[in-house]
Amino acid sequence: MQTVSENRCFGGVQGVYTHASKSTGGDMTFGLFLPEEAQEGPVPVLWYLSGLTCTHENAMVKGGAQAWAAEQGIALVFPDTSPRGEGVADDEAYDLGQGAGFYVNATQDPWKPHFQMFDYVAKELPALIGAEFAIDLDRQSITGHSMGGHGALTIAMSGVTQFRSVSAFAPICNPTGSDWGRKQLSAYLGEDETNWAAHDASLLMADRGCDAPVLIDTGTTDQFGDLLKSETLAQAMVARRQDGQFRMQKGYDHSYFFISTFMEDHVNFHAEALWR
Amino acid sequence: MQTVSENRCFGGVQGVYTHASKSTGGDMTFGLFLPEEAQEGPVPVLWYLSGLTCTHENAMVKGGAQAWAAEQGIALVFPDTSPRGEGVADDEAYDLGQGAGFYVNATQDPWKPHFQMFDYVAKELPALIGAEFAIDLDRQSITGHSMGGHGALTIAMSGVTQFRSVSAFAPICNPTGSDWGRKQLSAYLGEDETNWAAHDASLLMADRGCDAPVLIDTGTTDQFGDLLKSETLAQAMVARRQDGQFRMQKGYDHSYFFISTFMEDHVNFHAEALWR
Numbered sequence: 001m002q003t004v005s006e007n008r009c010f011g012g013v014q015g016v017y018t019h020a021s022k023s024t025g026g027d028m029t030f031g032l033f034l035p036e037e038a039q040e041g042p043v044p045v046l047w048y049l050s051g052l053t054c055t056h057e058n059a060m061v062k063g064g065a066q067a068w069a070a071e072q073g074i075a076l077v078f079p080d081t082s083p084r085g086e087g088v089a090d091d092e093a094y095d096l097g098q099g100a101g102f103y104v105n106a107t108q109d110p111w112k113p114h115f116q117m118f119d120y121v122a123k124e125l126p127a128l129i130g131a132e133f134a135i136d137l138d139r140q141s142i143t144g145h146s147m148g149g150h151g152a153l154t155i156a157m158s159g160v161t162q163f164r165s166v167s168a169f170a171p172i173c174n175p176t177g178s179d180w181g182r183k184q185l186s187a188y189l190g191e192d193e194t195n196w197a198a199h200d201a202s203l204l205m206a207d208r209g210c211d212a213p214v215l216i217d218t219g220t221t222d223q224f225g226d227l228l229k230s231e232t233l234a235q236a237m238v239a240r241r242q243d244g245q246f247r248m249q250k251g252y253d254h255s256y257f258f259i260s261t262f263m264e265d266h267v268n269f270h271a272e273a274l275w276r
Numbered sequence: 277m278q279t280v281s282e283n284r285c286f287g288g289v290q291g292v293y294t295h296a297s298k299s300t301g302g303d304m305t306f307g308l309f310l311p312e313e314a315q316e317g318p319v320p321v322l323w324y325l326s327g328l329t330c331t332h333e334n335a336m337v338k339g340g341a342q343a344w345a346a347e348q349g350i351a352l353v354f355p356d357t358s359p360r361g362e363g364v365a366d367d368e369a370y371d372l373g374q375g376a377g378f379y380v381n382a383t384q385d386p387w388k389p390h391f392q393m394f395d396y397v398a399k400e401l402p403a404l405i406g407a408e409f410a411i412d413l414d415r416q417s418i419t420g421h422s423m424g425g426h427g428a429l430t431i432a433m434s435g436v437t438q439f440r441s442v443s444a445f446a447p448i449c450n451p452t453g454s455d456w457g458r459k460q461l462s463a464y465l466g467e468d469e470t471n472w473a474a475h476d477a478s479l480l481m482a483d484r485g486c487d488a489p490v491l492i493d494t495g496t497t498d499q500f501g502d503l504l505k506s507e508t509l510a511q512a513m514v515a516r517r518q519d520g521q522f523r524m525q526k527g528y529d530h531s532y533f534f535i536s537t538f539m540e541d542h543v544n545f546h547a548e549a550l551w552r
Contacts, residue, residue, distance in 0.1 A: 007529055007531050007534070008497075008527040008528045008534065009533035009534070009536070009537055011537070061338050062337050064340045064343065066536070066537075067340065067343070067537075219284070221284075251284040253284065256337065257283040257284065257285035257290050258283070258284065258285070260286075260340070260342070260343070261284075261285055261286045261342075261343075
């Protein structure tokens, strides 16, 4: 692992690191915020998964989460959204290939060799940060935005990790029924739709629900509202009597101005579960 | 004036607008955050002047000021750092020309026709936002970062506007004695150094001081520490018995991670003066 940068931030350190990844077969970059308390011993961690076109950097510089994480004494991890670099498959569209990994393990060419983002985010990177930093892997929560909200919800409901709490900002809720989903799931996983269900938050919610409390915020005037299929997840959450809240925020859109507005609520929601 | 974008943010609106500027002889873009209270009537305003290479956008997306401005019910203005576009002079260096206006009125060619950033920021833009938005021009404060900290301090001490409070993050403190200053002041204002003194915060502080309280934060490990000449301003402030604080923040650098860490302090410092 190599240090790209470390900046003092809210009494802690905002770092950026690269490492050779087994899952994705190339170098991966991630951001990690460690609060001051990490100098004394392991701290809980909140994962933030980013949306389409983003790298590890967007939420790290625009989300404002460090202010609240520092107050709560929890770490933040910002993984990249896909493998990158020469020799990694890509597509001209903004919503397929690099920057658009959708947090799945691709089974189809040309994506299969590198696009193993489920394994990377859910397994490899947690093990790495647990080994390299003062992070308590028994206290993990997860959130994300848009495609990253989809990632947070589906990874949490996969059961690979026992998260203490799960949230999302304007998540893609029902990719098997949306143009933000059908295209990518067919490219990465093939045409057999039975293989898609494990990556659809609404189907997972209906099928098994989430062991941890769930908080969703979505803007009433989100410009991608039709693609998110928020109503499908809301229906599934309530039908299942899921411990959770689905909040529609009046007048907000899909931008980081929306995310930063509600970041305090989300970090505090997770902190309550992480420190219980 | 034209609206580029408006995003709901912390209960208010983060807007971006362009307008034809008389001072700079071209189109200028600025960001403006209006808190929810602006729907009821005029609110106080805090100016944020950005540093070298920045546009109106950097602080608007990375500074985190909206959270605290919304809490305090004050507006934020984010002007650009120079004129831009075709026909506007420029230089290959990052620290001269476009993105590096230094908040002066250029008297030398090729800069003179457009680089009138003192007039633009101190006179034209205040009049515009006072006319177009619910802004109370009797309640203005000013802050900035690096070159923008220099701008905030020198514009405040020019006396053109009676600011209620003045602050800066890692300001360029003594440009007449630094490579961040001598090059630009000679290019924009000519070789006669007597014309430079009105744009040097340390000289202005020694000569006349600031009518408003002053708050400065600079990191102890700022990578540009030698160029800022912080010690010269600190000496001048204390020698003058200026109402103010010069704080050196341990371990912080010149980045927006530093700025966002102390933004709450700065907005609250200004709010106290603006709402008195």
